[in-house]
Amino acid sequence: MTRFAPASDFRRPVDDRYQLAYFRFSPLDDERYVLTNQAGEYLVLPRAVLASFVKHELPSTHPAYSRLRSRQFLFDASSNLGRDLLSLKVRTKAKRLENFTSLHIMVVSLRCEHSCPYCQVSRQSEDRSAFDMSEETAEKALALIFQSPSPAIKIEFQGGEPLLNFPLIQHVVRRAEQINQVAGRSLQFVITTNLAVVTDEILEFCRQHRILISTSLDGPAALHNANRPRPGKNSYELAVAGIHKARNALGHERVSALMTTTKASLSQVRTIIDEYVSLDFPGIFLRPLSPYGFAVKTKFYAAYDVDRWLDFYFEGLNYILDLNRNGVPFKEFYAATILTKMLTPFEPGYVDLMSPAGIGISAVVYNYDASVYASDEARMLAEMGDKTFLLGNVHENTYAEIFGADALLDPIEQSFAGSVPMCSECAYEPFCGSDPVFHTATHGDFVGLKTRSGFCNRNMSIFKRLIALMESDVATRELFLSWAN
Amino acid sequence: MLRLSGFAASANIEESAPRSALRLMTSPTCPTPNPDHDAYLFRGNTSDPGCRWVVTFEEHQAVAEKLFSDRRLVVLPDYFSYLGEGDVVRFAPDRKAVRVLFRKEANANYFLLTERCNHLCLMCSQPPKDIDDRWLAKEILEVLPLLPATTPFLGITGGEPTLVGEDFFEILSCARDHLPSTPIHILSNGRTFKDRAFAQRYQAIGHRRLSVGIPIYSADPEVHDYVVQSKGAFDETIRGIMNLKAVGAEVEIRVVVHKQTYDGLADLSDFIFRNLTFVDHVTFMGLEITGFTRANMDKLWMDPYDYRNELRAAVQYLAAARINVSVYNHQLCLLDDSIHRFAKRSISDWKNEYVDECNGCAKRDGCGGFFSSSNLARSNHIRAFS
Numbered sequence: 001m002t003r004f005a006p007a008s009d010f011r012r013p014v015d016d017r018y019q020l021a022y023f024r025f026s027p028l029d030d031e032r033y034v035l036t037n038q039a040g041e042y043l044v045l046p047r048a049v050l051a052s053f054v055k056h057e058l059p060s061t062h063p064a065y066s067r068l069r070s071r072q073f074l075f076d077a078s079s080n081l082g083r084d085l086l087s088l089k090v091r092t093k094a095k096r097l098e099n100f101t102s103l104h105i106m107v108v109s110l111r112c113e114h115s116c117p118y119c120q121v122s123r124q125s126e127d128r129s130a131f132d133m134s135e136e137t138a139e140k141a142l143a144l145i146f147q148s149p150s151p152a153i154k155i156e157f158q159g160g161e162p163l164l165n166f167p168l169i170q171h172v173v174r175r176a177e178q179i180n181q182v183a184g185r186s187l188q189f190v191i192t193t194n195l196a197v198v199t200d201e202i203l204e205f206c207r208q209h210r211i212l213i214s215t216s217l218d219g220p221a222a223l224h225n226a227n228r229p230r231p232g233k234n235s236y237e238l239a240v241a242g243i244h245k246a247r248n249a250l251g252h253e254r255v256s257a258l259m260t261t262t263k264a265s266l267s268q269v270r271t272i273i274d275e276y277v278s279l280d281f282p283g284i285f286l287r288p289l290s291p292y293g294f295a296v297k298t299k300f301y302a303a304y305d306v307d308r309w310l311d312f313y314f315e316g317l318n319y320i321l322d323l324n325r326n327g328v329p330f331k332e333f334y335a336a337t338i339l340t341k342m343l344t345p346f347e348p349g350y351v352d353l354m355s356p357a358g359i360g361i362s363a364v365v366y367n368y369d370a371s372v373y374a375s376d377e378a379r380m381l382a383e384m385g386d387k388t389f390l391l392g393n394v395h396e397n398t399y400a401e402i403f404g405a406d407a408l409l410d411p412i413e414q415s416f417a418g419s420v421p422m423c424s425e426c427a428y429e430p431f432c433g434s435d436p437v438f439h440t441a442t443h444g445d446f447v448g449l450k451t452r453s454g455f456c457n458r459n460m461s462i463f464k465r466l467i468a469l470m471e472s473d474v475a476t477r478e479l480f481l482s483w484a485n
Numbered sequence: 486m487l488r489l490s491g492f493a494a495s496a497n498i499e500e501s502a503p504r505s506a507l508r509l510m511t512s513p514t515c516p517t518p519n520p521d522h523d524a525y526l527f528r529g530n531t532s533d534p535g536c537r538w539v540v541t542f543e544e545h546q547a548v549a550e551k552l553f554s555d556r557r558l559v560v561l562p563d564y565f566s567y568l569g570e571g572d573v574v575r576f577a578p579d580r581k582a583v584r585v586l587f588r589k590e591a592n593a594n595y596f597l598l599t600e601r602c603n604h605l606c607l608m609c610s611q612p613p614k615d616i617d618d619r620w621l622a623k624e625i626l627e628v629l630p631l632l633p634a635t636t637p638f639l640g641i642t643g644g645e646p647t648l649v650g651e652d653f654f655e656i657l658s659c660a661r662d663h664l665p666s667t668p669i670h671i672l673s674n675g676r677t678f679k680d681r682a683f684a685q686r687y688q689a690i691g692h693r694r695l696s697v698g699i700p701i702y703s704a705d706p707e708v709h710d711y712v713v714q715s716k717g718a719f720d721e722t723i724r725g726i727m728n729l730k731a732v733g734a735e736v737e738i739r740v741v742v743h744k745q746t747y748d749g750l751a752d753l754s755d756f757i758f759r760n761l762t763f764v765d766h767v768t769f770m771g772l773e774i775t776g777f778t779r780a781n782m783d784k785l786w787m788d789p790y791d792y793r794n795e796l797r798a799a800v801q802y803l804a805a806a807r808i809n810v811s812v813y814n815h816q817l818c819l820l821d822d823s824i825h826r827f828a829k830r831s832i833s834d835w836k837n838e839y840v841d842e843c844n845g846c847a848k849r850d851g852c853g854g855f856f857s858s859s860n861l862a863r864s865n866h867i868r869a870f871s
Contacts, residue, residue: 002605002612002777002780004605004607004714004780004781005711005714007708007711009711010707010708010710010711010716039759041759066705066708066749066752067752069705069706070704070705070752070755070756071759078706078707078710079706079719079720080720081706081720081723081724084727085723085760088727088760089759089760092762343806344758344759344762344806345758345759345762474798478798478801478802478805481802481805481806482805485806485807
């Protein structure tokens with residue numbers, strides 16, 4: 001008869017003292033703490049359990065012990081895998097860095113037929129020569145784009161209204177495809193457009209070249225048209241007609257929409273979401289208003305503070321959770337990005353939530369006037385007169401000069417969250433990022449004071465809410481996992 | 486349940502003759518019969534291909550002895566009459582023992598490569614023996630070339646197949662050459678692959694459809710080591726999986742759900758996704774009441790109905806994480822409706838049964854049914870779907 005050993009024979013020696021791994025902890029609420037390991041895995045523990053854990057007093061028999069061990073918050077004699085698993089996960093999270101810049105934004109025209117008060121950059125002008133990108137500039141930009149080591153290159157056409165300079169888009173797309181026959185990258189194009197001036201011919205070109213459309217939709221007609229004035233007062237009608245037309249031509253999945261939040265939006269998050277649901281979008285990105293450009297000049301940004309925006313955001317998030325519970329699959333994309341960081345081994349690579357900051361090394365902007373900026377927000381800051389993040393000029397500078405510029409490396413180095421005061425010890429840091437452009441605009445330096453940072457307040461509140469939601473309800477955690485990835 | 490082994494009568498075969506693997510033929514087809522391995526399966530109507538071996542059943546014994554008086558004759562009990570063209574049986578003349586090695590019509594054929602193992606799992610269905618059984622590997626090397634190139638699946642099991650060393654690689658090379666398009670699935674505890682060089686050599690075999698199924702029973706090393714009764718097993722198995730994936734091999738993780746493992750399924754799923762994201766398949770298996778399981782029923786058995794919530798949560802978690810996940814050996818009436826789509830009909834056909842409650846069940850065709858051994862312990866919640 002075979003004899004089997006009891007479970008106790010396989011436990012670590014009773015005199016084995018566990019070792020604390022590197023981890024961080026921050027309060028979640030009055031009773032509970034969030035702990036995160038270096039790979040961004042989290043556990044929520046009551047304060048008393050955390051205290052006994054850090055004092056090396058947590059017994060192996062405590063239910064938290066095994067979880068702390070399998071998530072590498074502690075190392076003990078029962079396994080020697082912890083460090084290897086952890087390092088593999090940290091490498092996976094950081095893998096994106098080696099690819100360098102993948103998103104290349106080309107501002108092909110600053111001209112626009114809309115006159116949105118919150119718009120950061122656009123111009124009402126017929127003067128093509130002053131505000132359109134030239135073919136020569138585009139050629140130089142393309143040469144820089146294909147010097148990026150990234151195996152995936154996405155070229156996004158922005159404005160103004162980029163379709164007002166459609167011939168340049170056609171030129172760039174054809175040239176990029178030609179270059180790519182040798183370069184062999186995974187190449188993708190996006191046009192960011194209000195769709196007001198879209199034509200069948202434009203869409204046919206987009207179809208032939210597999211170009212994605214990203215449009216603006218602020219909510220129902222009254223809100224959208226109030227936010228986005230144009231001659232004819234029909235921005236909404238043109239956008240919706242354009243969405244249907246573009247979907248027919250390119251395929252449903254190839255058309256996405258972004259909303260801008262204004263003071264008028266704050267009270268109607270449900271109707272905004274309903275608008276996206278009824279137009280059959282898979283989700284919505286409930287965006288904060290950025291502190292740049294005209295938004296500041298017109299006092300739009302000051303018109304509401306982060307707390308009011310958070311009320312708006314959480315009301316929207318709750319509403320979206322209700323929709324899902326009632327069988328309508330719908331995502332909030334900002335939460336989805338954060339949840340990917342929280343719940344998966346992967347790094348989503350969202351420019352505003354990366355550390356080191358994504359400026360330049362994840363996304364870069366080639367402006368209409370040949371200047372190169374570290375991000376879309378950086379060029380908006382420049383429109384306000386602050387050219388801190390101007391990296392160079394496509395006609396005057398080499399790739400090495402632009403991407404090795406102090407104007408890029410200094411802010412990336414100084415704002416690295418792993419070494420920034422208050423970020424370096426924050427348990428939420430693995431989910432967060434650093435935004436030197438935002439803090440330059442609001443605080444006057446790359447780092448900012450986190451206790452007064454709208455960026456910190458907004459993101460911390462969202463992190464805590466998402467974790468609290470998952471802790472209170474398994475179904476929500478499962479739903480959130482399906483949003484991640 | 487089909488009986489796969491038994492005893493035969495024989496004629497013109499010396500007791501000292503070596504055991505032989507015999508491929509059954511029913512008609513004189515080209516090519517020329519292999520004199521050592523091809524046997525004519527005689528069912529009463531003669532279409533003799535001229536094999537040196539003849540296999541028949543008791544009901545035809547008298548005729549066969551007359552017709553094939555100069556041949557090596559093996560007479561099987563009638564319960565083997567399910568055998569047919571292309572099947573392979575082993576005949577051991579000393580004990581006159583017969584074992585079916587391969588059935589062409591089976592949903593899955595497994596070869597036992599060794600009974601030796603460095604685990605002693607509480608629920609082992611094939612209790613290990615510390616014996617010299619290298620002849621098993623030699624036999625597999627003889628049999629593989631006899632199998633049809635269209636064989637849809639082949640499993641290699643043990644014991645721990647990697648313990649046989651050189652023979653392990655020789656068998657895989659043989660499969661690569663003779664069965665290049667047959668998926669070959671190896672059931673291993675993965676520990677040998679902790680040696681990167683072993684994993685590299687395995688991958689270098691170059692069979693395009695090779696995969697390994699490796700069990701992990703808990704995210705807690707102490708629980709896993711207890712279930713497999715071997716200290717340090719967890720670490721070596723995880724390292725083995727990491728090495729296999731590092732060299733590009735296909736890996737399935739197998740989790741047997743029972744009393745020692747069900748409450749750790751949530752943490753295990755999380756551990757797999759966060760640490761072993763790159764695995765190709767995760768399967769949750771029901772307990773088979775055979776081998777050591779019978780001796781450890783008190784430590785292992787629980788009504789699967791009582792862990793259905795834990796199983797549902799684990800499956801849905803991994804599915805949401807975009808990991809390919811399946812449930813094996815479970816009856817649909819014991820699974821939460823939401824995970825029916827992950828349930829596979831996984832029980833080998835020869836030991837797959839249904840019970841009285843299944844009569845009239847609307848989902849019977851899609852249900853995996855039971856192991857034959859389930860009469861020893863069965864859920865109290867078996868019911869027909871209407």
